[in-house]
Structures are given as structure tokens and as C-alpha cells.
Amino acid sequence: xxxxxxxxxxxxxxxxxxxxxxxxxxxxxxxxxxxxxxxxxxxxxxxxxxxxxxxxxxxxxxxxxxxxxxxxxxxxxxxxxxxxxxxxxxxxxxxxxxxxxxxxxxxxxxxxxxxxxxxxxxxxxxxxxxxxxxxxxxxxxxxxxxxxxxxxxxxxxxxxxxxxxxxxxxxxxxxxxxxxxxxxxxxxxxxxxxxxxxxxxxxxxxxxxxxxxxxxxxxxxxxxxxxxxxxxxxx
Numbered sequence: 001x002x003x004x005x006x007x008x009x010x011x012x013x014x015x016x017x018x019x020x021x022x023x024x025x026x027x028x029x030x031x032x033x034x035x036x037x038x039x040x041x042x043x044x045x046x047x048x049x050x051x052x053x054x055x056x057x058x059x060x061x062x063x064x065x066x067x068x069x070x071x072x073x074x075x076x077x078x079x080x081x082x083x084x085x086x087x088x089x090x091x092x093x094x095x096x097x098x099x100x101x102x103x104x105x106x107x108x109x110x111x112x113x114x115x116x117x118x119x120x121x122x123x124x125x126x127x128x129x130x131x132x133x134x135x136x137x138x139x140x141x142x143x144x145x146x147x148x149x150x151x152x153x154x155x156x157x158x159x160x161x162x163x164x165x166x167x168x169x170x171x172x173x174x175x176x177x178x179x180x181x182x183x184x185x186x187x188x189x190x191x192x193x194x195x196x197x198x199x200x201x202x203x204x205x206x207x208x209x210x211x212x213x214x215x216x217x218x219x220x221x222x223x224x225x226x227x228x229x230x231x232x233x234x235x
Contacts, residue, residue, distance in 0.1 A: 010149065011156035012172070013100030015059040015227040023155040024104060027148060028121020032235040033114060038228035041210040052202055054114050055107035055231040056177040056209040059100075060216050061223045063171075069219055074192065082196045085181045091130070091138035093189025098142070101152050102189040103174035105142070107231050110178040110187075114233075122147045139189065172225060177209040184208050206230055 013019065017035040024035075033054060039045050060066075089109030093102045108115065109127060117124035126145055130138045142148065175188040177197075184200035200208040210228075217226055 010095055010097045010101070010152055012097045013152065013156055013174070014158070015057075015100075015172075015174070015229065016158075017229055019155050019158050020057075020100075020104065020229070022158070023151060024108065024123070026154075027151050028118040028123040029108065030116040030118055031114075033111070033231055033233050035229045036232050036234065038206070038210075038230050041214060041228070043207075046206055046210060049206055049230045050232040050234045051206075053206045053230045053232050054111040054178070056206060056213075057103050057107065057174060057229045057231070058177070058209075058213055058216065059172055059174050059225075059227045061171055061220055061225045062173050063220045063223070065219045066216075070191070073195070077193075077195070083183070084185070084194050084196055085183065088178070088180050088185055088187075088194050089130070090135050090187055090194050091142070091189060092135045094136075094139040094143055098152070099174040099189060101142070101148065102139075103176045103187075106176040106187040106189070107178065110176075110180060110185075111231065122151065135193075177205070177212065179205045184212070186212065 013023070017037055020035045035057065036050060038049055038056070089106065089112075091102060091105060091109075093099055105126075108123065109130070112127065117127070122145070126141065126148060129141050133141065173188075173190070175186060178185050178187065179200050179202055182199055182201060184197040184205065186195040186197060188195070197208070197212050213226070213228060
């Protein structure tokens with residue numbers, strides 16, 4: 001694992017379902033769930049996404065407005081409190097540019113009842129190690145997961161865009177939305193805790209996540225660098 005300014009750093013993943021599906025399958029994901037593009041947030045485009053949806057990945061631009069919004073959101077939650085299910089798998093991101101893999105792990109970690117991992121695979125071993133650990137400890141375990149690091153690096157070299165220099169700071173960030181116990185959770189490894197966005201259901205996860213994605217878009221309305229993918233049952 002490379003380090004820049006003393007902090008572990010990976011190459012960023014491309015927001016590309018083909019790249020992500022190959023990545024998770026190489027790490028041991030089995031079954032009929034995979035990542036697929038969401039081509040728009042209008043109801044007719046959301047209806048084209050295979051169901052059921054187990055998670056939603058959002059890649060979006062990080063701006064000063066976004067950082068200010070995050071700080072305000074954290075203050076509001078600390079003031080009023082929120083309910084977070086202990087069934088939510090959440091981890092901290094401690095590796096620069098690893099937000100794509102953290103987003104994938106958030107998605108897979110919260111769908112372990114729906115998917116299968118090959119016996120002895122990277123994913124099976126990693127999630128077994130994560131059981132009972134804190135978000136920070138899970139982030140540290142990823143730093144030590146050399147097999148996942150190698151798989152990430154191989155995937156980061158694929159895709160349709162040029163691979164950036166390792167020391168280059170990225171302005172795009174992956175997060176994940178999942179449903180747990182009837183609530184919609186935003187999982188961002190750069191935040192201190194999951195964000196509960198209110199009621200949802202397995203059947204309406206995609207539509208309810210789209211409402212929150214629109215709020216992200218409103219923060220930087222002139223920036224088109226938003227992509228959305230769903231983790232769906234495709235067969």
C-alpha cells in the first residue's frame with residue numbers, strides 16, 4: 001500500500017458497473033446481485049432498474065458548499081439526536097481515495113443476508129474479522145487487508161478514464177444508501193456516524209434514496225459530475 005504525506009492512499013475507482021462488478025466478483029461475491037447504472041432520477045427511469053435493490057451508490061463532487069452542509073448537518077444531529085439500528089454495518093474511511101471500496105463494503109456489509117461469498121474469499125474473511133468491531137477498527141482492518149488492496153489497485157487501472165496520479169487529490173466521493181429495519185441510511189466513511197434519512201422499505205429504497213440524491217445535487221446545481229448505481233438482483 002502506498003502512502004502520501006504519511007497517510008495510506010489508493011488509486012480511485014471509476015464509477016463504472018463493469019469495473020465494480022468484476023472487482024467484487026474477484027473478491028468472492030457470488031449470487032445474482034450486481035451493480036447497474038441508474039440513468040436518471042425521474043420515476044420512469046428509476047422503474048427501469050431491476051428489483052429488488054439492496055443498496056444505492058452515489059458518486060458526487062465535493063465542494064465547499066458540501067462541506068458546510070456536512071458541518072451543519074452534524075451539529076443538528078448532535079443537538080437533536082437520531083436513531084441508528086445496531087444492524088447497520090458502518091466503517092470509517094482511513095485510506096485516501098478508498099471511498100469507492102468503502103462504499104462497496106458498506107453496500108455488501110449491509111446485504112450479507114441477501115448475497116453469498118465464496119468460502120475462504122477475501123470478502124468472507126474481511127467481514128468475519130469485522131464482526132463486533134467499531135467503525136474505526138473496521139477501517140483499520142481495511143488498511144491491513146492486502147488482498148483487497150491489490151484487488152482495488154487492479155480495478156482502479158481498468159475503466160474508460162485515465163488513471164490519475166497517486167498523489168493527486170480527488171474531488172469526487174462515493175457514498176452508499178441502504179435500508180435497515182425500515183429506515184434509509186446514508187453511509188459515508190468520512191462522517192462520524194450513519195445518517196438516518198427517515199422511513200423507507202426494501203421496495204422503495206431506490207425511490208427514497210433518489211430524493212436524498214436530489215438534495216446533494218441542489219448543493220452544486222451547476223456541476224454535472226453525479227453518477228448513481230444500484231446494487232440489484234438481476235436474474
